[in-house]
Amino acid sequence: MSRAATVEALRKRGVAKKTAEALADAGFTLEKLVSSNPARLKKFIPEKDAVRVLQKVTAAPAEKPAAKPAKKPARARAKPKASAEGVPAEKEAAPEVPQKAPNVSKGEQEIYDGLKEVGRYLPRSLVTELAAKMHGIKVGRKKLLEVITRVSDRYESHRIDPNESAGIVSAQSIGEPGTQMTMRTFHYAGVAEMNVTLGLPRLIEIVDARRVPSTPIMEIHIKEGARDLDKIRRIAQEIEMTNLEDIADIETDLVNMQVLVFPDDHRMKARGVAYAELEERLRRSATPKELKRSVGTSAKSVKGFVVEAGEPSFKKLQRILEQMKTTRIKGLDGIRRAIIRRRGERYVIYTEGSNLAKVLELPYADPSQTSTNSIQEIYDVLGVEAARNAIIKEANDTLQEQGLTVDIRHIMLVSDMMTNDGDVKAIGRHGISGRKSSVLARAAFEITAHHLLHAAITGEVDSLDGVAENVIVGQPVTLGTGAVNLVYRPPQVEK
């Protein structure tokens, strides 16, 4: 929750503006306040105020029975992320827990009723499909029940068997097509100017849970005026990161121990940077000055900026030069380039480089459609559940693009495994494989000696539940037919 939102939320609850601002400046959010005590607040505001604020804040949830921020702030924060809206509910007292599944429609309700009548079960996806297909078809109740029974019969027979080694099947299903994938990077779908990692390298990147993908890309949708090309251009210019060296020539003056900055009008115009803006940006470090600059043989006087090194050190001068080059004039960190593309009626901005948090803060960005291919960023901004969905989407898209069909259930299992304990874990020795409970399984995978030696010190006990361990000791594994026992009791022979 941003500072402004916090202030506003507190004001709504009748907290004085000054107090609210003081609290917000101290880094408090509503959630933190709720779980705080007067003693802590005392440091920032008078004690009397603190008690009052707390009363007001904690009283608030009572008005909204749906939300329980005090109990599960962490959960509540994670919830909105997976939803289609994806908007952190800012102005409300507490983030509302959004309903993830759409409401049950009339047709669906009819089928649910039918299911109840025949005492069967169908997953929601199937109910929705059936409802859509049955829509507009007039049939009697009896026929409907027959359809429902038949569908659930078929569904039952298509269920996965207990003790199925779902993990191995999924791993094989994703790994096997790997040999058929290409290794090269290609142009991003429809955007010829951008390269994007696809195929096997991308898939490896996804299961490795790299912090930054090798080609981060964002797709930014605009809430209003997405058909207005000029507006989109302005936005694109605004978010594109512009460093000083992009719009100015930077030189060192060794005689006076200075760094000279000569803004280039053409480039500034192309990047949409006004001179005043530039001056504002550089005010802290550089002083504006009329400078003489020799171009070829003639010298002319131009507007420029001077940065003093302060001391006669070439090293420092060089450092200032580098610093000036990478001074950000405008735009968002990490967004190296923004390209506008037409998608149907609307325009969409594609960016090279990614910064989801900052982009979502833009008032005109449509958070429900804006996305990035950086899974780690989605995790940081929107939470695990969103990261889980992002892994599924990215992996599925990668495979699909290569023309390989892999059932989405396999990808879901991998994704669920990676996100099982609340953060994104890699598939490999630093992630899931390194955290297995079995010593033998870890030793058999990688860094054998380390695991064995460490196991001895901590006195680990391997209870031989997994596959690798049982293979090692030569026992049947505990999957499939190895998980069950059959006992045959011969018929009693009568004497």
Added chain:
Amino acid sequence: MMSGLRGVTKRIKAIKFALLSPDEIRRMSATKIITADTYDDDGFPIDMGLMDSHLGVIEPGLRCKTCGGKVDDCPGHFGHIDLAMPVIHVGHVKELKKLLQATCRRCGRLLLTKQQAEEFRVEMEAMEETGGGDADFQVVTKETAREATKRQRCPHCGEEQQKITLDKPTTFRENGHKLTPKEVRERLERIPNEDLRVLGFNPDVARPEWMILTALLVPPVTVRPSITLESGDRSEDDLTHKLVDVLRINQRLRENRDAGAPQLIVEDLWELLQYHVTTYFDNQTSGIPPARHRSGRPLKTLVQRLKGKEGRFRSNLSGKRVNFSARTVISPDPVLSINEVGVPVEAARELTVPIHVQSYNHDIVKEWVKRGPTPAAPVGEFYIPGVNYVIRSDGRRIRVTDKNAEAVSETVEIGYVVERQLVDGDIVLFNRQPSLHRMSMMAHEVRVMPHKTFRFNLAVCPPYNADFDGDEMNLHVLQSEEARAEARVLMRVQEHILSPRFGGPVIGGIHDHITGAFLLTYKDAKFSKEETAYILSKIGIRDLPPPGVKKGGLEYWTGKQVFSMILPKDLSLTFKSSIAPKGEHSLRELREEDALVVIKNGEVSSGTIDENAVGAFKGKILDKIARDYGPDAAREFIDKATKLAIGAIMVRGFTTGIDDEDIPEEAKKQIADVLKKAVADVEALVEAYKRGELEQMPGRSLEETLEVDAMKTLGRARDTAGQIAGKHLGMENSAVIMARSGARGSMLNLSQMAGSIGQQAVRGERLSRGYWNRTLPHFRKGDLGAEAKGFVRSSYKSGLHPTEYFFHAMGGREGLVDTAVRTSRSGYMQRRLINALEDLKVKEDGTVRNTADTIIQFRFGEDGVDPSRSVQGKPVDVDDILQEILGEEPSWQERLKEQDMASYGLTEKDMAPEISDEEVEVEEEEPTTEE
């Protein structure tokens, strides 16, 4: 062996890991080792030497002095070496450093106040309760140690702490002053048990001072057997060599110390001992040179034995060598069922199945034994199985020979096991590496055959990814009734027709099967009485159905009619053929091409049967039959469909050659013109670029813009050339039939043969490297034109110019490199995936859990559907059920009509465009060379 393991119900419950204390080492030791010599002059092991016969036996005939067992009975016994001075165990130096830093140098207590220690203890307990893994504990203990290390003064005794550093690999220093292992050990002894627990130690099984070795365990000789060379010389194992070094130095150290030698000498020897013990454990310790063999090869010591792909774990424990297996070259046999495998007689005579002699089979088994190992087949038969071994009730094996067969057969009693050679119908496992998915190992039924290769039906090539250019495959004979039953039920080929990867068929027609099916059913193909009889004889049909067409007094049978004979009688299905032109087309257009397959009640009323009907991966009919009629029906269908197709192709005959790419002179000229123009266009672009008039693409440099434009122009030119060529290649052309029906090749391949090969690319760009500013010396420096940067104007048929040829090779080389890199990278990815997911299973309640019983998914794939049973990913084929139940309902009929669908069976799903576009694209990447 058989009887010994039968009905084993015992299971190893758990394996506990612990450190060995010096006491324990001495207690479990069979003998103390003191001399560095191994054998005496007569070749017998020296007592208290490294090969002492108390440590087990490796030579047949000798007996172990500890247990009295012979070679195979004695598992070997440990010995020990008493070290003159203690040394540090390299594997534990990091832990030792942590301990020394975190505890007081005087009183040995943890450098934390009681309260702090308590906090960490509580945290760990909480973690235990919530089921934290080993990794989580490590985090806490690390934090504890870091916290303790920060403290300068002991909170318990007030002693000022010194800075402890580790000089890799095994030297500890306190303020730069060296700590001897002895001193380290003394300090560790002082650490109380409760403090160790907080640091992640379990003092019950691992006291820290045990990490400083005072006694060294000597592994049994069975672990380090010496080999006798032909010359009679002995060659010792690397471990033995290392132990010899340890013993020698140990001896010298002891002598010097006892003789009161100068401190300097003792210390040097002590360090040398440390070096040898260190390299004995791990010969790749960083910071010290690896110990080498006389030949200069680094020794393979304990850690090296365990780790890596060739280490104990991965090559002996996770994967094991097996008996009763065979490997040979494979070749095709279209007559075999997909469930079968042809096994050469030579292999069948070696591979055996154990048969338990019971009262019901006593007589017949005796009869088998009497035949001996190489029975002559009676007239009319070609092979009958013999018996190789008879195993008596006490486990003794008797080799059956032609000579003793008669005698042995008389001794066979109930309770014996007889190893019978393979016969037709035995179930075996068949495998081709790399085993990337479960279909890489399937169960087949044996058919013993002459000649020396394994043979199987061509429809089974796709799941194994096999071809017959020299591929070899493995075969394993199952040895227990339980295994055979499981293999038959779960692993048989017919059970794997539908892939769990995408829920479609992986077994099905390929190459000629598709061509044959096409020839059989395209448009109104019809066959005379003789031809029809011949084709139908392939699937064992004797009686001809009534003829479909009568013309000129002759009777003809249509191909569609013939094909319909193998379809289930109630099958209704509609879909697009593979020959259907790309893109959206009306049903009428499709009908004209005979590309809309309509099957009603088991009759093909229109459409061509090709890859989309019976092909592996894509076959719609196959998919439907496998799902709705079961594996038996599917197996029968594949067997018959492939045989029919082969019958048809044999009747019609089929050939392709270079003349299939013949196009008229005029077309050639047209193509030449197109290409010439394209080259000129590129030239114009280059000129524009040089003049600086090229319009820059947003976000691209001028050079990049030129490249993109040039690529586009030349790509288009190739496509146009292909289209012109394609116009003259009609459906009567064999190559076109193969490409369109999906049997082999693509239209792109054809246009490259007849039209133009097109632009060659490396890393997705036009060729640019080679000489300075040019690709080859045949061009001017800085030439950016089409020809200079890898455009191949010629076609494969016309042949390539020398420069073109070279460019083509450059493009081809990239493909080869790419393939090589890809296999290793994807192999490692798959290994990691398998390792991460191997323990997951679906429980009875439908949740997916790991071995720690953590729920990974509440329902597999959110709907609990098995992908191999799903309908192209969907849980249930709703359309099908609706059609079945509501077929006659007026409102349903209306719906079908509305959607411009045929009157039956045709549903949206069937009309969905194919994914084939991408696959053609992929095809292009592949180099044309086939291994």
